[in-house]
Amino acid sequence: MHEYIHITFVLVVGFIALFIMTKILGKSQISQITPFDFISAIVLGELVGNALYDENTGISQMLFSVLLWTILILTTEKITQKFRRTRKLLEGGPSIVIRKGKIEYGQLKKNHLDLNQLQELLRAKDIFSLRQCEYAFLETNGTITALKKPEYTTPTIEDLQLKYPKIKVPINIILDGEIVHENLNILGWDVKFLDEKLKKKGYENVKEILYADWEKEDGLHIQTY
Template sequence: MNGSLILSLTLELTIGFLGLITVTYFLRKTQINQITPFDFISALVLGELVGNAIYDEKINIFYILYAILLWTCLMYIVELVTQKFKKTRNFLEGNPSILIRHGQIDFNQLKKEKLDINELQSLLRTKDVFSIREVEYAVLEPSGSVSILKKSKYENPTNKDLNLQEKPVYLPVTFILDGEVLWDNLKASGFDEKWLNKQLHANNVNKIKDVLYAEWKKDEGFHIVQYKKEG
């Protein structure tokens, strides 16, 4: 392989890579489990188009850009169509399916979704439900995940149920990660290097590099996890 081929392949891979990142950012979902089967297939097709274009010597960089642009436009049009025309959502995105209703399994829906009892139990376990008897409703989402509404006697009691006084909730802030200080987080929380060193010394830590993870929470203070020492 000569230098010109290496340069050409490097350029095509880089542009293809950046193009896929752009498509992902432009059409991204907030969570990976929100991806519908159509989105998943579209991603596979786009990856195949780019891959074939990159390794086919007869295809130049402009074909790669055209393939990415065209497929992105088609996906974007589908997104617009599903937003403006509700009737198209059933076909392109799918509908939720109620697998358990009032505590009873809907076997017709199971058959329609091509699921068996073992697969249903597996889906329930992903929601920390290990017995079907605990479930009042189970809804299979278009993404393939399942949403659970437990029977009232199996629901965890809330502070309101127990007549407990409400307490403020604070978000933990990471100060050290993999032996490096996150200075922006530290300063945003109103602390400085002197305060951090004081907390480290209080926990018998001499070097920041010895810290795997350290966080601070307003109601619980400083928490530190050190690298496990060998031997």
């Protein structure tokens, strides 16, 4: 029984420590996973694993290791922000894998990318034939940024000389059967006013509603469970 309590305690402490670390590092560190970040994830997982199963590694050692690793990552980020020349060494750089419609085979080999993988990445960018692509960059996080040839691009509103539509941002007011009170305040509504609007739509209880938002011109949009 004592062993299970120890495992639970270590996992909870490790979870909190890693959660705090991700908050400190920021969203960009999470969304843009580079090879360096991949190594970081493996190391941090190993630190928590050692605290769980290695009798010589305790909670304090794990917390110290997580703190030290966080400092190292933050230091690396600060260095790359301040000294431009260090970015390529520490973070890598994008590779041009298609240039002027022609595949750069040398760059594919350098990045260990085959044609099937290249096509898969391009399909995610709505490019289903290599003939449609003018330029393609393999980014440091493994994604592709692609530019279509002019004849395959979608015409814009400016190209068609149309009037620009108004940008509409709907406001969520119910999520998972619960009222989002801060958004109600933005609209200047109260719960009673919302209930009246829901009853007009035939809904007696907020708990019936999975999702609801409000948009000035289109009004209330509701989806039930």
